[in-house]
Amino acid sequence: DAGVIQSPRHEVTEMGQEVTLRCKPISGHDYLFWYRQTMMRGLELLIYFNNNVPIDDSGMPEDRFSAKMPNASFSTLKIQPSEPRDSAVYFCASRNRQGANTGELFFGEGSRLTVL
């Protein structure tokens, strides 16, 4: 079975540019999560969706960040305009409903973003 697929794996951009990260969750999973990992702050939950609907976006740092899930097999995380402090590894993860909250997260390989 295919796992969570993220693209691009690496992105280098200049400050002020728009960045779009993409994620395809595991088929059949109805929860999708976006995390950010940095040395300083570790793994931070940015936003998660249930059945394509954003449930909790309290972790989104600021208005420059937005996320969408137009269908069950695709999500995007957009940063506009990007800043050097956005440099991090962004992970997408999905899980299915095994009861209310028992399911483990399955992570993609991450998108390493560098903003110069």
Next chain:
Amino acid sequence: AQKVTQAQTEISVVEKEDVTLDCVYETRDTTYYLFWYKQPPSGELVFLIRRNSFDEQNEISGRYSWNFQKSTSSFNFTITASQVVDSAVYFCALSEAGTGNQFYFGTGTSLTVIP
């Protein structure tokens, strides 16, 4: 307050030694779930194990074993006869029934196995 504490930032062991990674958690929920993830140098996060709060049985999977003790709020992970391929950052995580999909991750323990 930290919900998941991994006090060991970095550990180095020589190949074939046993090593235990500590995880202490904090929760007021009676129903919760504990996880361990491995992040090898390639960067992906690999799920290793999930335990629920009602099951304190220890678990063994090959060279890996987990010791869950509610009395000390700990969920420690032991690797027996470590190998170089075990070198990675290991994360412990907690999910509470009350907050559902919020996974609280520890800061990770970086394990280096020296050949």
